[in-house]
Amino acid sequence: MDLFRLKKVLPAGSAFPYDFGFVPSSEAEDGDPIDVLVLMDESAYPGCVIEARLIGVIEAEQTEGGETTRNDRLVAVACESHDHGNIRTLQDLSSKLLEELEHFFKSYNETSGKSFEVLASRGPKRAWACLQKHLL
Numbered sequence: 418m419d420l421f422r423l424k425k426v427l428p429a430g431s432a433f434p435y436d437f438g439f440v441p442s443s444e445a446e447d448g449d450p451i452d453v454l455v456l457m458d459e460s461a462y463p464g465c466v467i468e469a470r471l472i473g474v475i476e477a478e479q480t481e482g483g484e485t486t487r488n489d490r491l492v493a494v495a496c497e498s499h500d501h502g503n504i505r506t507l508q509d510l511s512s513k514l515l516e517e518l519e520h521f522f523k524s525y526n527e528t529s530g531k532s533f534e535v536l537a538s539r540g541p542k543r544a545w546a547c548l549q550k551h552l553l
Contacts, residue, residue, distance in 0.1 A: 425529065435454055438467075445488065457495035469493035473506055474547050476543075476547075479531055493544075507540060
């Protein structure tokens with residue numbers, strides 16, 4: 418039987434924006450599968466495989482215990498999404514929403530004693546290059 422291990426609980430009052438998961442059969446610089454935030458109409462359940470279209474990547478560095486590693490976040494849209502179906506790139510998002518997503522990742526890491534510095538937000542071509550670099 419396949420199981421999931423709970424890695425972290427968010428602090429009271431916090432919630433993941435949209436659905437946050439990982440790309441199977443990938444490994445990022447931090448040793449975990451590469452992270453992906455999926456914009457969709459409804460939340461999915463753990464273990465659900467979601468067909469999604471990459472719209473960009475939030476390139477970032479994460480520092481923990483004095484050691485800094487790249488820890489990029491892919492951003493995608495669920496292929497079956499009605500509400501987000503017209504989004505093709507991060508530039509299609511409002512600047513306010515992109516700012517809020519970046520802020521979430523910063524504060525999410527701070528609760529674990531890590532710092533998260535956004536280097537840049539890039540489009541789908543850069544997201545695909547990032548994904549291909551991390552596939553096993």
